[in-house]
Amino acid sequence: MTRLIAIAVLVSVACRWIFGKWPWEYLSTPDTRSQALFKARKLLGVSAAADAREIREAHRRMTAMIHPDRGGTNAAMQELNAARDLLVENLPYETPEQN
Template sequence: MPLTLLVILLAVVAWVWLRSQPPSQRKPAIVKLVLAAGIAMVVLLAATGRLHFLFALLAFLYPLLRRVLPSLLMGRMAGAGMGNAKASSGNQSHVSSDILDMTLDHDTETMSGKILKGPMAGRKLADLGESEFIELLRYCREQDEDSARLLETYLDRRFGDSWRADDPTGADGEESGDGASAGGPLTESEALDILGLEPGASQEEIIQAHRRMMQKVHPDRGGSNYLAARINEAKEYLLS
C-alpha cells in the first residue's frame, strides 16, 4: 500500500512538472520522465529481487524491438536531416543594386542592408540616423533609380509611411517609378539570390520559392512594387 501511494504521488509530481514546461520543451520532458521511470523500475525490481521479471519481459519484446527501433531511429534521423536542410536553404533573399546590397529574412520578414558605394560606403543601414537616410535617398535618386527604389522599400518596411514626411522630393508617398520593371537584366546568380535558392534548384523549388516570396512582398499586401517585379523577373529567368 505505501508503495502504491508513493507511485501515485510521484506520478502527480511528474504531471505537474510536465504541465509547467513550455510547449516546445514538453516532448524532451516526456522522454526524460520515461527514462527516469525506467531507471526507477529497474532499481525497484533489483531491490525487491524481481529483476528476472524485467529480463523475461525484454526477452519477450526483443523480436518486436529489433524490427521497430531501427525504423524509428532512421525516421528521426531523416526528419532531422530534412529539417536542417529546410532551415539552411531558402531562409534569406539578397537583392543588390549599384549602391545597396539588401537582405530579406523569410522568417522574420525584416530587411537589412549595407551601402556599397558613395559617401556612406561600407556602412550598415541599421546604423544610419533619420537625416542620413534622407541624404542617402537623395544620393540614390541622383545616381541610380534601382537603388532609390530599393532604399524606399527598406524604409517602408522599417518605418512605414512616417519617413515620407521628411522626404523633400517624394512627399506624395509614392515609390519612384511605376514599378513595371526592376532595372537591368539579372544574372543566374542574382536570380538565385533573390529567391533564396542554391544552384541546381528544380522547377518546383523555383515555383515554391517565388510563391513564398510573393506572399511576403506583394504590393496588394503592403509590399513593394520594386521587390515584386524583381522576384517575378528572377522566376522568369530561372524557368526560361
C-alpha cells in the same frame, strides 16, 4: 630586371589594396549572364541545382511576403517575377521519361 619585377609586384599589391581588384581582373569582361543568375538565385533563396518546382515554391513564398497588397512594392514584385522567369528559362532541358 629584378627591379622591374619588384615594381610590378608592388604596383599589383597596391592596386589590390586600394581598388580591391588585381590589375589583370580589369582586363577580363564580366559574365553578366552568370551574375544575373546568381542574383536571381540569391533573391529567391534557391540553390543552383533547384528544379522548376523548387523555383516556383520559392517564388510563391516570397510573393506572400512582398506582395503590394501586403505592404510591398510593385518594383519588388517585378524583380521577383523577373528572377523566377530567368531561372525557369535557364533550366537544363529535361526529356520526359518514356515507358
